[in-house]
Amino acid sequence: MLSITKLKPITAEEITTQLSEAVHEHRLKPGAKLREDEVSEVFGVSRTIVRQALRNMAFDGLLTIEKNRGASVSKPTLKEAHEVFQARALLEPSTARAAAERTTPADIARLQRHIEEEHRALDQGQLGLALKLSGNFHLEIARIADQHTIEHFLKQLIYRSSLVIALYWKRRDALCENNTHNTLVEALSKNDGNAAEDLMTGHLLNIYSQLDLREREEESISLRDALRQ
Amino acid sequence: MLSITKLKPITAEEITTQLSEAVHEHRLKPGAKLREDEVSEVFGVSRTIVRQALRNMAFDGLLTIEKNRGASVSKPTLKEAHEVFQARALLEPSTARAAAERTTPADIARLQRHIEEEHRALDQGQLGLALKLSGNFHLEIARIADQHTIEHFLKQLIYRSSLVIALYWKRRDALCENNTHNTLVEALSKNDGNAAEDLMTGHLLNIYSQLDLREREEESISLRDALRQ
DNA sequence: TATCTTTACATTGTATACAATATATGCACA
DNA sequence: TGTGCATATATTGTATACAATGTAAAGATA
Known part of the structure; x- marks a missing residue:
């Protein structure tokens, strides 16, 4: 029926x-x-x-x-790609520190579930899903820090990061498996703000370094777009 | 006709x-x-x-x-008021530094015109206008820094700051006359990034300190709103 | 064939009609 | 009075019709 x-x-x-x-x-x-x-x-x-x-x-x-x-x-330009990660570098480390100071066991559990899901997605070759989950991990930290305004901005930056990665990631074949997220969770669970801040700084630099943000000629894209203007 | x-x-x-x-x-x-x-x-x-x-x-x-x-x-809550200025504290000082490194004489002229307008508005008792111009001064710095993404966020934060000031400013009667903006322009004109960054940090703290962000009972406002939920 | 017009079609932009919801008004009844 | 209910009004939410614009196709001219 x-x-x-x-x-x-x-x-x-x-x-x-x-x-x-x-x-x-x-x-x-x-x-x-x-x-x-x-x-x-x-x-x-x-x-x-x-x-x-x-x-x-x-x-x-x-x-x-x-x-x-x-x-x-959207197709972020090189400049926008830089800007996104510069903005993240300003916002996320201090947010990680603030989060560390108020992380509860329940938060840790959630974060670990996030990481597990992310690994599972990677194992199954679902790169896109893994990327999204990875972004959500960062948002989760802002949530723990209880900084709603920054979380709102960060959400935009992380979505845009995904576009940047789509366009400028060096090696498409594999999102490098890394355990920085695990290390971060450790710092958070110890309420170690200093470590969390430093780890986040390094983590962002690491991502940033894996982008190919050199000038390109084909930047002026599909010709149509170039002439339309 | x-x-x-x-x-x-x-x-x-x-x-x-x-x-x-x-x-x-x-x-x-x-x-x-x-x-x-x-x-x-x-x-x-x-x-x-x-x-x-x-x-x-x-x-x-x-x-x-x-x-x-x-x-x-919008009527920002106390928490949101804090968040707005915390976010500004993260974004604006480094932006001021970046701006200092690329400020041109033309930029200085623009900034000084801003300040003049602001003073004129104050002299004529147009507090609202002065407030807006003051906000635009900050946006102008982000523009000089050539950081479009951050400028976009900052615009939102500065507009919200205006709401926060409307609700939580200690003394309504007078926006305190201060010359921090002038000092900032000086640092920018010397391309002194360190000074610009420090001045901006202090400036934001100064504004922040002039807000009355203590808990209030009447916070739960008009009763209607409280019960509606 | 190549280029330019003209025409037809596809898609977005705006205004408006109607539906859904919230607010205000009036009335009955205690 | 004042409280509850019913009705009327005001306001917002959604769908749709039509206008404006852009895009593709067909035809004309060389």
Whole structure:
């Protein structure tokens, strides 16, 4: 028997979340176009709602909306890539320190579950998922630090980091397995703020160093885009 | 003779800017309601556009939109007030340093014009305007540092600072006249990054110290709001 | 064939109609 | 009075119709 109960339609925020995760996991790659009625068909809502969701994502820097030409997944420039990691370098170490000072056993358990999931995803070759989980680990730390404002900014930066990685990661074949996250959890569990701050600084530098952020010629992309301007 | 040329209507972004400035200048105070019809009448556009503008502002933290209950100017809590200045303390000093390393004479001229305007506003008793100009001074520094991402975050933080000041400033009667901005410009003109960074740190602490961020009983506000939840 | 126009189509932008919800008003009853 | 309920009004939320714009296809001219 089919249930005909009219279930309430999905909200703009839920669509935002789902699409954002798709970008974060590289299921939607930089440059991908998102047509409004395509999206509205998928989620079963009107374009009104879809447009709200797309604008949300544009705000987070995930999408770029060009007037009369629609929305597409952003392609951060080299400069923006640098800026994202510079901003993270300013925000995350002190946040890690603050988190260390108030980490509870329950927090540790959550973080360890995060890491496990991430490893599982890597083992199964789900690179995109692993990347998303890795980002969420960082967000979790901001949550523990109980810094909502910074968490909000960090969320944007981490999503954009995912785009940067999609475009500028040196070796696509493998996200290097590293155990910095484990070491960080250790520092947090000991409430060692100094260590947490230092580890986070090093961790970000490590990621940063694995990006290929040299100037490129093909930067001026698809010719069409170059001429359009 | 009346010009009947159909001038193109104002955009959502322009409305966002105008309303944001009104909030920044305290012409719109925390708690003030913004009805969609009213706004759309004022600007001569449909509610569609107004709703875009209101959502933009909600994203910046200037407005709080409650489902089915409309938009009103945000009233940052004590915790949020702390968070705003903690975030600024992380971002602005290093930004000032970066700015110092690339400040040009033209930049100095702009900054000095800023300060002059600010003083003029103060002399004429236009506190709100002075506050906005003061905020713009800080944004100008981020612009000089050529850090677009941080500038974007800072803009949000500075707008919210204005709300915090509206709610928690110790002495409403007078924005204390200080010449820290002048000293900062001096450091920038000498390309003295260390000094700029230190001055910015001190400046932010100074503002922070002039806020009354002690717990209050009346925090739970208008009773209506408290019970509504 | 190549280039330029013109035309048709696809897609986004805006206004508006209607539905859903919240707020205010009036009335009954104690 | 004042409290509860019912009704009316105001306001926001969503879908849709139409306008504006961009893109692709077809045709014309050389």
